[in-house]
Amino acid sequence: MKKCFKCGELKPLDEFYCHPQMADGHLGKCKTCTKRDTREREEQLRLDPAWVTKERARQREKFHRLHHTWNHDEKAGRAAKKRWDKRNRHKRQAQWLLSNAVRDGRATKPSACKRCGVEPTPRNLHGHHHDYGKPLDVEWICSGCHGKEHRAA
Structure with a gap:
């Protein structure tokens, strides 16, 4: 059992995220409070146009990086689509x-x-x-x- 420093409730350890730098190996804030704080922070950040622009660019870069690994052989994909089109006119x-x-x-x-x-x-x-x-x-x-x-x- 551990006490959340945010809400003050006594909860079992599985209600806390693991954190290797904490003495007991778990974060001092419970999962519920952590999720609420994260959601509130993101809502606040969404009001900042500079953050929105930066986040959009970060997500775009991530998509392109991952999309490239998903579609590493575009010629084969196009050829497969042509074959499907031909079989399913x-x-x-x-x-x-x-x-x-x-x-x-x-x-x-x-x-x-x-x-x-x-x-x-x-x-x-x-x-x-x-x-x-x-x-x-x-x-x-x-x-x-x-x-x-x-x-x-």
Whole structure:
């Protein structure tokens, strides 16, 4: 048992983060207080435009660094996509027809997922074809529900 210096509560050691420089090997502040302080600090920092710019640049650099390791062979990826497109022409044509219909106003994309009701960004709302022979007959679902649909099949 250890007493949190922030809230003063006596809690078991598993309620404290490990910290090798502390005498007992655990931070002096409980996990609940640590999370609250971190959240408050970040909310405060988000009000500082300089921090937001710096953080955005840091996240962008991190993405590019990790993205490069994920897609180390872009030529192979493009070749695989071409092979998939060639094998699935009917699917690509249905996707193309739906995309053009949305662009031209002949089909409308709703703002919410039909299954879970979440309102994702337009890019994350997918038209799921149950029958590729009917390209404009789709169920508009979020990317999460769409992934579950295809993993279940």
